[in-house]
Amino acid sequence: MILKRIDAPARSEVRALAAKVRRRARRAGMKPADVERAIRDVRRRG
Numbered sequence: 001m002i003l004k005r006i007d008a009p010a011r012s013e014v015r016a017l018a019a020k021v022r023r024r025a026r027r028a029g030m031k032p033a034d035v036e037r038a039i040r041d042v043r044r045r046g
Contacts, residue, residue, distance in 0.1 A: 020022065
């Protein structure tokens with residue numbers, strides 16, 4: 001096994017990615033409740 005240190009992305013990168021995800025979710029017709037439900041389902045599956 002090889003371990004390699006990685007740096008956290010810049011906050012601006014994280015914000016840009018979040019904005020992109022929000023736009024795609026809106027275009028797909030997703031609502032905040034849909035996202036919360038999906039997160040809950042994934043967490044249950046472990």
